[in-house]
Amino acid sequence: MNFVEIRVPSALCPVRIDQYLATLKEPEISRSYAAKLLKEERILLNGKPAKASTKLKAGDVLSLDLPAPVALDVEPEDIPLDIIYEDQDVLIVNKPKGMVVHPAAGHAQGTLVNAVMYHCGSELSSINGVMRPGIVHRIDMNTTGLLVVCKNDQAHKSLAAQLKVHSITRRYVAIVIGNLREDEGTVDAPLGRSKKDRKKQAIDELNGRPAVTHYHVLERFGGAYTLVQCTLETGRTHQIRVHMASIGHPLLGDEVYGPKKCPFDLEGQCLHAQVLGFIHPRTGEYVEFSSPYPAYFEELLTKLRNKYNS
Structure with a gap:
């Protein structure tokens, strides 16, 4: 166990506990990890179990009972990877449809992490001692496209910081149902876990986290479907x-x-992570990568063009 006590400075107050913890450099704690610690009552506020939504005041004392890092119990597997780019710091992978990013209940094998562990060996970041070596962000099982994997903690911290300030370029292509009225637009609606179904996300104006998606129409298929580009x-x-x-x-x-x-x-959904760009953690230069449409996506577009646009 690792016990840490922190006295909250006045400069940041008032601020939610989970938001404050995410600003710490030492110990480094993500908001999701903070939520887990709070749920397990490993964080005390002035000697009492804390809640994520509580607003901190200057002088408040946070006591953190951090568990020892869990040994990674995931077996490397020789699974082919579609590698777009690789150097000593990062690995850019084009994830196929149906592959889960990291192990979870019901998916202990065959994940991207299993494959990356085999490919990289011990060259993976270990931030937070989580069961997701090298993984800074993820995409859904049935979403295809680009992911960056970090090979060391320095790269992980750099990419995580860029994610936090929303400076990473992430453009997706999707086929949606119906004919969008405008050629482009923005959905600005906070998201949180659905109160009706805990496996789903939902728009939550009161307690949700800020979420902004910009969309741009690329191609229309009659009034039935639309190909759009979505920028996060x-x-x-x-x-x-x-x-x-929601729209x-x-x-x-x-x-x-x-x-x-x-x-x-x-x-699953027709969604492809097509473009990924960021400041390289070692060179400080902006790099950008792209991925062509997967085969199923191309085949579907051909069918829609033949049916609606021929």
Whole structure:
């Protein structure tokens, strides 16, 4: 165990406990990790179990009972990776549809982490002692496209800081249901866990975290479907899926936030992480990578063009 006591400075007050903890450099704690510690009552505020929503005041004392880092119990697996770029600091991978990013209940094997561990060996960051070596951000199992994996803690800290200030370029392409009225627009709606279904995300104006998605129409297919480019200003769980559904245009194939039945034989939502750009942690220069449409996406576009635009 690692016990840490912190006296809150006046400069940052008032501020929520989870937000304050995420600003610390030592110990380094993400908001998600802070939420876990709070749930387990490992964080005390002035000697009493703390709640994430509590606003801190100058002079408050936080006592943190940090568990020892959990040994990673994940086996490396020789799974082929579509590597777009690699150097001593980062690995850019083009994730296929159906692959889970990191191990979880029901997905202990066959994940991107299993594959990356085999490819990189011990060259992976270990920030927070979590069960996700090298993973700074993730995309859903049935979303394809680009992910950056960090090979050391310095790279991880740099990329995490860029994510925090929303400076990383992340552009997706999606096929949505219906015909968008405007050629472009922005959905600015905070997201949080759904109170009706804990497995889903929902717009939560009161307690949700800020979420902004910019969309731009690339191609229309009659009045039935639209190909759009979505640029993330923030990166919340299921953000594009929830935001597009909220304006009446859920992603084609998304049975969670859209219709339960799909007229095409699809495996989940039509969503592809096409462009990823960031400041390289070692060189300080901006780098950008792109990924072509996956085969299923191209085939579907051909079908839609033949049916609606021929």
